[in-house]
Amino acid sequence: MTTAVMTRRPAWYWMILGFSLFLVLGGVMGLLYAVVKWGTPQGMITGAAALLAVLWGSYQGMRAVRALTGLSWGEQLLHLNAYLLLLFLYIPIVILVVYSFNASKRGAVWTGLTLHWYNVLFHDRAIGKAMEVTLWVGFWSTLISTIFGTLAALALERFPRFRGRLPFDAVLYLPIIIPDIVMAISTLLFFVVLGMPLSRYTILIAHVAFNISYVAVVVRARLADMDATLEEAAMDLGADEWRTFRFITLPLLMPGIVAGALMAFTLSLDDFVITFFVSGPGSTTLPVRVYSMIRLGVTPEVNAISALMLMGSISLLLLSLALQRR
Amino acid sequence: MTYAVELIDVVKEFPPGEKGKAKGVVAVDHVTLRIRDGEFFSLLGPSGCGKTTTLRLIAGFETPTEGVIRIHGRDMTGIPPYRRPVNTVFQNYALFPHMTVFENVAFGLRMSGLPKKEIAQRVEEALAMVQLSGMEHRKPRQLSGGQQQRVALARALVNRPEVLLLDEPLGALDLKLRKAMQLELKSLQQRVGITFVYVTHDQEEALTMSDRIAVMNEGKVLQVGTPVEIYEQPANRFVADFIGETNFVTAPLAALEGNLGLIRIGDRQILRGAVVDEGLQPGTEVTLAIRPEKISLLAEPRDGAIPVVVRNVVYVGNDTRYEVELDSGIRLFVREQNVHRADIRRFTAGQHAWIWWPPENARILVQ
Amino acid sequence: MVAASRLRLQREWHVSNIVLQSTTVLFSLSLFIWAFLLFRWMTFALFRWTPWPLERQLDRLPPWAPVLLYVTLLVGDALILWGVRRRRTWARWAGLFRSLGLVLLGVGYYAWSRDIVTAFFLVGIAGAQAAILWPSPPWALSWPAAYWLGLYFMLPLLIMFIVSLGERSSMGTVVYTWTLKNYARFFGRIGGKYLYLLILWRSLWLATINTLLCLLFGYPLALWIARQPERKRNIYLLLVMIPFWTNFLVRTYAWMVILRDTGVINTVLIDVLKWTDRPLRLLFTPGAVFLGLFYGYLPFMVLPLYTSLERLDWSLIEAAQDLGANMRRVFQEVMLPLTTPGIIAGSILVFIPSVGAYVTPDLLGGARVIMVGNLLQQQFLVVRDWPFGAAVGFILMILMLLATLIYFRTGGRTL
Ligand SMILES: Nc1ncnc2c1ncn2[C@@H]1O[C@H](COP(=O)(O)OP(=O)(O)OP(=O)(O)O)[C@@H](O)[C@H]1O
Ligand SMILES: [Mg+2]
Numbered sequence A: 001m002t003t004a005v006m007t008r009r010p011a012w013y014w015m016i017l018g019f020s021l022f023l024v025l026g027g028v029m030g031l032l033y034a035v036v037k038w039g040t041p042q043g044m045i046t047g048a049a050a051l052l053a054v055l056w057g058s059y060q061g062m063r064a065v066r067a068l069t070g071l072s073w074g075e076q077l078l079h080l081n082a083y084l085l086l087l088f089l090y091i092p093i094v095i096l097v098v099y100s101f102n103a104s105k106r107g108a109v110w111t112g113l114t115l116h117w118y119n120v121l122f123h124d125r126a127i128g129k130a131m132e133v134t135l136w137v138g139f140w141s142t143l144i145s146t147i148f149g150t151l152a153a154l155a156l157e158r159f160p161r162f163r164g165r166l167p168f169d170a171v172l173y174l175p176i177i178i179p180d181i182v183m184a185i186s187t188l189l190f191f192v193v194l195g196m197p198l199s200r201y202t203i204l205i206a207h208v209a210f211n212i213s214y215v216a217v218v219v220r221a222r223l224a225d226m227d228a229t230l231e232e233a234a235m236d237l238g239a240d241e242w243r244t245f246r247f248i249t250l251p252l253l254m255p256g257i258v259a260g261a262l263m264a265f266t267l268s269l270d271d272f273v274i275t276f277f278v279s280g281p282g283s284t285t286l287p288v289r290v291y292s293m294i295r296l297g298v299t300p301e302v303n304a305i306s307a308l309m310l311m312g313s314i315s316l317l318l319l320s321l322a323l324q325r326r
Numbered sequence B: 001m002t003y004a005v006e007l008i009d010v011v012k013e014f015p016p017g018e019k020g021k022a023k024g025v026v027a028v029d030h031v032t033l034r035i036r037d038g039e040f041f042s043l044l045g046p047s048g049c050g051k052t053t054t055l056r057l058i059a060g061f062e063t064p065t066e067g068v069i070r071i072h073g074r075d076m077t078g079i080p081p082y083r084r085p086v087n088t089v090f091q092n093y094a095l096f097p098h099m100t101v102f103e104n105v106a107f108g109l110r111m112s113g114l115p116k117k118e119i120a121q122r123v124e125e126a127l128a129m130v131q132l133s134g135m136e137h138r139k140p141r142q143l144s145g146g147q148q149q150r151v152a153l154a155r156a157l158v159n160r161p162e163v164l165l166l167d168e169p170l171g172a173l174d175l176k177l178r179k180a181m182q183l184e185l186k187s188l189q190q191r192v193g194i195t196f197v198y199v200t201h202d203q204e205e206a207l208t209m210s211d212r213i214a215v216m217n218e219g220k221v222l223q224v225g226t227p228v229e230i231y232e233q234p235a236n237r238f239v240a241d242f243i244g245e246t247n248f249v250t251a252p253l254a255a256l257e258g259n260l261g262l263i264r265i266g267d268r269q270i271l272r273g274a275v276v277d278e279g280l281q282p283g284t285e286v287t288l289a290i291r292p293e294k295i296s297l298l299a300e301p302r303d304g305a306i307p308v309v310v311r312n313v314v315y316v317g318n319d320t321r322y323e324v325e326l327d328s329g330i331r332l333f334v335r336e337q338n339v340h341r342a343d344i345r346r347f348t349a350g351q352h353a354w355i356w357w358p359p360e361n362a363r364i365l366v367q
Numbered sequence C: 001m002v003a004a005s006r007l008r009l010q011r012e013w014h015v016s017n018i019v020l021q022s023t024t025v026l027f028s029l030s031l032f033i034w035a036f037l038l039f040r041w042m043t044f045a046l047f048r049w050t051p052w053p054l055e056r057q058l059d060r061l062p063p064w065a066p067v068l069l070y071v072t073l074l075v076g077d078a079l080i081l082w083g084v085r086r087r088r089t090w091a092r093w094a095g096l097f098r099s100l101g102l103v104l105l106g107v108g109y110y111a112w113s114r115d116i117v118t119a120f121f122l123v124g125i126a127g128a129q130a131a132i133l134w135p136s137p138p139w140a141l142s143w144p145a146a147y148w149l150g151l152y153f154m155l156p157l158l159i160m161f162i163v164s165l166g167e168r169s170s171m172g173t174v175v176y177t178w179t180l181k182n183y184a185r186f187f188g189r190i191g192g193k194y195l196y197l198l199i200l201w202r203s204l205w206l207a208t209i210n211t212l213l214c215l216l217f218g219y220p221l222a223l224w225i226a227r228q229p230e231r232k233r234n235i236y237l238l239l240v241m242i243p244f245w246t247n248f249l250v251r252t253y254a255w256m257v258i259l260r261d262t263g264v265i266n267t268v269l270i271d272v273l274k275w276t277d278r279p280l281r282l283l284f285t286p287g288a289v290f291l292g293l294f295y296g297y298l299p300f301m302v303l304p305l306y307t308s309l310e311r312l313d314w315s316l317i318e319a320a321q322d323l324g325a326n327m328r329r330v331f332q333e334v335m336l337p338l339t340t341p342g343i344i345a346g347s348i349l350v351f352i353p354s355v356g357a358y359v360t361p362d363l364l365g366g367a368r369v370i371m372v373g374n375l376l377q378q379q380f381l382v383v384r385d386w387p388f389g390a391a392v393g394f395i396l397m398i399l400m401l402l403a404t405l406i407y408f409r410t411g412g413r414t415l
Helices: A010-036 A041-069 A073-099 A116-122 A125-158 A165-177 A180-194 A200-225 A228-236 A241-270 A273-278 A286-296 A300-325 B051-059 B101-111 B116-129 B145-157 B175-192 B203-209 B227-232 B237-242 C002-011 C017-042 C053-058 C064-085 C089-113 C116-133 C137-164 C181-187 C195-226 C230-245 C248-259 C264-272 C286-311 C314-322 C327-338 C340-355 C359-364 C372-382 C386-409
Strands: B005-014 B025-035 B040-044 B066-071 B086-089 B163-167 B195-200 B212-217 B220-225 B247-257 B260-265 B269-275 B285-290 B296-298 B306-316 B319-326 B331-337 B352-356 B363-366
Touching (some): A073 C195, A073 C248, A116 A300, A125 A241, A165 A200, A165 C137, A180 A200, A180 C137, A180 C372, A180 C386, A200 A241, A241 A300, A241 C017, A300 C230, B025 B051, B025 B066, B025 B220, B040 B051, B040 B203, B051 B086, B051 B195, B101 B145, B116 B145, B145 B175, B175 B203, B195 B203, B220 B237, B237 B247, B237 B363, B260 B285, B269 B285, C017 C116, C089 C116, C195 C372, C195 C386, C248 C264, C340 C386
Parallel strands (some): B086 B163
Antiparallel strands (some): B005 B025, B005 B066, B247 B260, B306 B319
């Protein structure tokens, strides 16, 4: 296959590959130029040339790759798509992190490396308060929803039929299905109509409401995978219901519960829309605070806090993966 | 006499809707079993006949729809599994994956609140009994299938149950290990003297190991008896068919001679067999059942022998199977042991021969 | 003899250990709560507790009344617990009645004091005790989640519906007039144009295109990851999961840093390449919103797709190729049907939040109302026309429910 395609020496194809890469990159720049100079003659001409360069360059490049590696067109496109998408997913994040170290106060011009914005952040009282509320809400909502969600999952998985099971099952799925903005406004209306002042407690209530569902879904999946005969074996060996739960069900379920809890915690930390609607003055969470900072104007401080939040999410993810692997 | 386990007219019906079934399933249908103390009792039957369900009823995982279950005379109605004097070896072993071998075996003793020292000692004994000493600290997934099976056995036996329930405990093992474990299980049972209720769909396993066997089909118990009784005197066609290989010839009963019955096929040939059911009238449709190895294939005619043509010869190691055709077109299987080398292929396809059997070797069963 | 045993039978409650144990736990908990409340009440002068809403309300009564209340509850629960542990039938009934009483107490208390939190709490405890004593183990387990979701999720939806039938007063409050005006307004013409329907239409349209694009690019990516060798596969999977877990706001904001007038692209164009001195208008355009949606929800598509592609048995594909199918046929006849659950799950996960998106159009689309999310925010927080906002929210919810219903009909089971 490879030899059939390769009719010249590899060095030749490497040269073609390099040249076509050059063409494509140049072409992309040319297209950009055309966009900037849209409507002017030189813009139009550059654009047309650049388009040709990109097309011709990629065609030749792919031919060269085919000759060198024997990958078919389809497979090359698959690779290309994957690499470009991963780049696309990460470029903004990387830029954000990099710019959080930029000394310049305004604009994107690089004026030097600094940790100044992190320093500013750590001395920002409002951020500190928001952080505290976020963690408080995250902790309690995780705790409550993990317990409640796990119990509900147990009921639904271990009791295949009881009155009202179907409606309960449906209601448990609803918070995942309906858009968060709808949940946000309905919860806000509820609190206002019943006369509950908005505070961190109202945030907590709303967060628990959607977290229960996610925990239940995660734990249920784990329970469904679990071998029910293990519980029967425990009972057979003299363990009553409680001890069966304590010594068999709970330990085996633990990875699922932990995964559910971490998911709940992340969702709670990340939630913006619902919190935005049900948080009162003086009880905002970090995302809501960041949002208002963004609305007030993009400052380097926001870059810094975003980078920190990013790191937080990544470490939570790694933690959850590590715990699940055990 | 009190029995180790008694099932009296037990019915288990699963309600419709479960397991995607629209109609309810009667998994156990008016079953009455009396299992004696210290007995190795097997439940044998095809897949889905209700063996596991019967076992689960005894263990207490299912509650009977009707009927009574007693263990050593005590009514088990309403008694949860953890308060029944039985232990189970599950088909998939159900070893706790998050516990070591030691912890698995110790689980039952811990639940009954024994002191630590005694637990350690008894677990050690149990593991020694199943030849697993030194594996205490492994997790179940670090064990081979056979070893896991033995852990499951030790875990159940260490509690010294009055009755041990085993649900196809050897199902997942390869043939050789299976044979070895069969012998081991049997000798173990004789040593500890505990009543075993053993579920299997492997007839050979049941025949070699059991003191008595109950053959089940579609939730019903068709026959209970010793292996010899089940094999030699099957009570009905299903049992005869399910256990070993059997030739069946269906025809009206021609005449009765004492406890022998005669059936006529074609216009001249008469087959004889022992009549099982009393009060059978000539003229009723019956089935004659005769095992292939009980038929002698003769080169020369003799009194009462039936002429046949050999149609097929298959050499199967320690014996040879012949398929012979009677004049009336009925085909029967005959099996001969290859005792001497000269026995092999005594007949070839197309050859004329005669078959004969002592009449009491065949059984005449009602349809 | 027979009579005596029958008597005992009647007085004994046949119930499993687990019910007794959980009853014990729950009643001990409520005993502890009453005792603690009593303790606080008695020692207010001593410890200067910060009063709870309940206590602030009870302060309106003569001081002995709360004591009486707490002691009654305490003694009552202790008696019930004692009886239940002895499997007495009367204790079970007493417990059930007490639960009912506690519910009534909660309702009455709310009517008297308007202190909703405490009332909810009382009713919650009562419900849990009733479910355990009934006894209904599945409901005892489900009760906390069911109660919470019922109160704080279903009831709000109901209230939203009721409010949507009202009208906005001139002061911005809700007047319950039971009309369908808001719905008529949503579906009707405003100044000759179907203003709101247009917004809804645009949201649905954007979400659909976004879903399709995510599918178009996400499927090959998922396929590519699934076909990597084990170790690489986990790394690439992690690379997709990181955006999935990262704060949506942060990821949207990253695009602002790139696209705004003083952003990365414009800086490069103006300061580095010096092609122009007037920044390109990239942010606050529909294109930016679209980019943000695609960027934001792509991982939501890739992960479920990956899950179903990974489960796919590759020998099937090889078998199909072996049977002479070309790549296109293999895809159509084997891969597509087998990965349908993943496709549907991914589509739902992208489509629903895309329709209801708020952050993306708000941050990347500027002040204009582009999608339903903006409309809702505007009606609730700017115009303060809650009834109309509620109606819009209700319509959106119904639409999404229909979409999911269709999803479940088409055979998907996992989310
Ligand atoms: N929980 C259940 N719900 C509904 N039907 C059931 C349930 N358990 C078993 N059955 C049905 O009862 C019948 C008997 O099942 P059982 O498991 O006892 O068979 P078995 O003899 O053990 O078969 P096998 O040899 O395959 O294990 C089957 O038709 C089965 O489908
Ligand atoms: Mg079975």
